[in-house]
Amino acid sequence: MPTLTQHIVETKIVQLFDETHPLKMECGVELSPVHVAFETYGELNSAGDNAILVCHALTGSAHAAEYSSEDSKSAGWWHTAIGEGKALDTRKYFVISSNFLGGCYGTTGSISENPKTGKPYGLSFPQMTVRDMVKVQKALITYLGVTKLKTIIGGSLGGMQVLEWPLMYPDLVESIVPIATAAKHSPWAIGLNTIARQAIMNDPDWKSGNYYAFGQPQKGFSLARQIAMLSYRSDVSFQQRFQRERIKDNLDSKNYNFDWSNLFQVESYLYYQGKKLVDRFDANTYIYITRAMDLHDVTLDRGSIEDVLGSITVPSLSVGIDSDILYPVHEQKEIASRIPNSTYAEITSPHGHDAFLIEYDQLSMMLKKFLR
Amino acid sequence: MPTLTQHIVETKIVQLFDETHPLKMECGVELSPVHVAFETYGELNSAGDNAILVCHALTGSAHAAEYSSEDSKSAGWWHTAIGEGKALDTRKYFVISSNFLGGCYGTTGSISENPKTGKPYGLSFPQMTVRDMVKVQKALITYLGVTKLKTIIGGSLGGMQVLEWPLMYPDLVESIVPIATAAKHSPWAIGLNTIARQAIMNDPDWKSGNYYAFGQPQKGFSLARQIAMLSYRSDVSFQQRFQRERIKDNLDSKNYNFDWSNLFQVESYLYYQGKKLVDRFDANTYIYITRAMDLHDVTLDRGSIEDVLGSITVPSLSVGIDSDILYPVHEQKEIASRIPNSTYAEITSPHGHDAFLIEYDQLSMMLKKFLR
Structure with a gap:
């Protein structure tokens, strides 16, 4: 504060x-x-x-x-x-x-x-x-x-x-x-951006860019952000932070493993990061900016x-x-x-x-x- | 042959x-x-x-x-x-x-x-x-x-x-x-898999896994493969192979850059790899196998x-x-x-x-x- x-x-x-x-x-x-x-x-x-x-x-x-x-x-x-x-x-x-x-x-x-x-x-x-x-x-x-x-x-x-x-x-x-x-902008980085754009555009809620009256393409835009997050961090930092922890620790061994609602902490973190961006940013803008990056030379x-x-x-x-x-x-x-x-x-x-x-x-x- | x-x-x-x-x-x-x-x-x-x-x-x-x-x-x-x-x-x-x-x-x-x-x-x-x-x-x-x-x-x-x-x-x-x-399986690798699974599951054609009578969730499954492809290769190999080349080379400078159908070669490659897997593999199976990897310990x-x-x-x-x-x-x-x-x-x-x-x-x- x-x-x-x-x-x-x-x-x-x-x-x-x-x-x-x-x-x-x-x-x-x-x-x-x-x-x-x-x-x-x-x-x-x-x-x-x-x-x-x-x-x-x-x-x-x-x-x-x-x-x-x-x-x-x-x-x-x-x-x-x-x-x-x-x-x-x-x-x-x-x-x-x-x-x-x-x-x-x-x-x-x-x-x-x-x-x-x-x-x-x-x-x-x-x-x-x-x-x-x-x-x-x-x-x-x-x-x-x-x-x-x-x-x-x-x-x-x-x-x-x-x-x-x-x-x-x-x-x-x-x-x-x-x-x-x-x-x-390198081809590997272009690859990441093109995949993020597809994640948004694949979402039916994107409505070919005309979603303003209906709300954001939440799932697709969240996925785009999650893809980017993996490229912003390293496997070592994720290892230090999340290991293989799950979100519920009060389950028996079988349910702990096979209950899919018992997300890995890293999955929960990615969902959270995706949602956070959807709440504060605009999907079409994301498409435009990643294109500007890809054109950069x-x-x-x-x-x-x-x-x-x-x-x-x-x-x-x-x-x-x-x-x-x-x-x-x-x-x-x-x-x-x-x-x-x-x-x-x-x-x-x-x-x-x-x-x-x-x-x-x-x-x-x-x-x-x-x-x- | x-x-x-x-x-x-x-x-x-x-x-x-x-x-x-x-x-x-x-x-x-x-x-x-x-x-x-x-x-x-x-x-x-x-x-x-x-x-x-x-x-x-x-x-x-x-x-x-x-x-x-x-x-x-x-x-x-x-x-x-x-x-x-x-x-x-x-x-x-x-x-x-x-x-x-x-x-x-x-x-x-x-x-x-x-x-x-x-x-x-x-x-x-x-x-x-x-x-x-x-x-x-x-x-x-x-x-x-x-x-x-x-x-x-x-x-x-x-x-x-x-x-x-x-x-x-x-x-x-x-x-x-x-x-x-x-x-x-590391949290970074789990992150990649969870994103690939979301790409499939976000596709309305996935139909909660019941797509057999209708055909595969093509866009989502293709996207899952493309995400994985980026992790299978390196930025150096993409640089050697694709540089910043586009698929059409007979356009004037303005159209070359701003015509989105003029894909970067790397985009075209990723689409191709995505389609190739959709044609030869099964989306639900992909979900099961990536889960098996994530559970590996x-x-x-x-x-x-x-x-x-x-x-x-x-x-x-x-x-x-x-x-x-x-x-x-x-x-x-x-x-x-x-x-x-x-x-x-x-x-x-x-x-x-x-x-x-x-x-x-x-x-x-x-x-x-x-x-x-």
Whole structure:
């Protein structure tokens, strides 16, 4: 529970594109209006050059730190990294976090009202890309008066945005920190996403995307999340946490084993994680975002991977996680090896991909050292 | 295509349990009749002690080697390892392979006729376990006149049977070769199976298991297979094979990216693998077998893992695969370290779990050395 010492930061929403100045998307669509939900922590200096941009991952939001209300039970998704005296020290830096284009936490996306129909866009929303997300973030920092980003940081899909930034707006970027991410989304990761999308689309309650009046495709969307959860964690972390425990321990040996309602703890955990996402996220949005990830390829229309990553001149800290099966360390090392002014650092953790949200101490040390 | 030099081996079916002598299953059910489908390669010697038992994995069959007919286009699933001059040399050994209890390739299982109703058992089939499978294999080798098994070998679920054998029938076993397997099914692997089962059960065409008159739950069962395929391979092997290629290469840049019918090759591959299994396997059987895997735990009702694996006195060759994320090498090393008379060997491969079916040369060398 928040205490009196905890700060309340509300998410603000600003319109950054309108009919006269629509967002020109990579797919060719000109989109308007585009609203952006964002939060900031700390103060921007008069030169506008002490800003840090934090980019969230698949199901994240602008709410990266502090508490959204006095009643709020949980802090932002990277509260451990952002704040006074923390790695992204808000006494020094003006930290910006925004919900990316196509998200469902306040920024224009699939659940927003299509001005032409007065109904949610649903599947008529144009497919955004990571580059479109970055374009919108650029409009936001300009709106906020930022002249230079000290650094841009993010893990997973957040790291994909991080990598696009110095390629799209080199003059605005002083350094980058891509964490547990991909320069091109790998076929194994695409495979996971395509399976998650099928899980949603196979659900009759998805109704070809027109479920808004009826409720979410609960079973399919829950399954999509459960598939992803397995890729976010490692077999070692599951072993430590669940072993082979079942949810009922007061049964005789035969019923303990063969009563299927006596779930393994790991099954119960996956169901719970699936339900939790269904309760807080939107299924069509999930489809759009995973497609944006699959389309992510820094080399597209630019040249070879050597030339493209080789053209990034700002200092880069590339962070890998030793137990990450989704974006393995060999990908992070390759990114580090191709960006000329780059350092590689590795988080040691049994927790797999999600370790960038868990291993605060290791990541904080790396960030503090890099920002110095 | 088979040539004149290729041997034809037909799968035989024998009834091993009847109403007077039913199979007493671990769940308490007495099952009869029980038929077993099996193949043998080579000749049993007069002492009956030159036999090798090969145990198949999740979707396998008794057809482990040679060709099932002159028209057959593909050899058995381990044809590379079984035959004259091969690792399991049929000039010396009598190799036995059987479809395990609960399978859908000739041995009694969920698709078999329930004598009480005249219809397929479906979900009224009793839940078999790995120990039940081994009990039926024991009846088969006795029927065949085998007095001693030179070795028992298998990967994945096959390896689980291998580990149960010396614990259940120590007097019949001379050595074991568990490959890429588990002594207790891990929570991460249980997680994968529970997700695969949900994919099937979420499909309305599953009809709570009563789909026999209507056809398989195609989408859900295909999805279950696709989920499993990702765990059988590695990101490196997918990268080598698919990169980020799409199925249509004659489109302009915009349509190439944003036309969703222009699947990534890896998506197309996964769909193909899913369909292939739907065409050759049974969905309820898949549910039963994955449950049997999840229930697998050599320590159940026996004692600690140290005591149980420590009680195996026969020589063991435990084989791991360096890129296996499903049954990682640390599990194989633990098995090796706990079985007193054990050797550990590692297959080096980018292919992940499935490498035990792919890296013939490495495995053959290991097996030949061990059998000597």
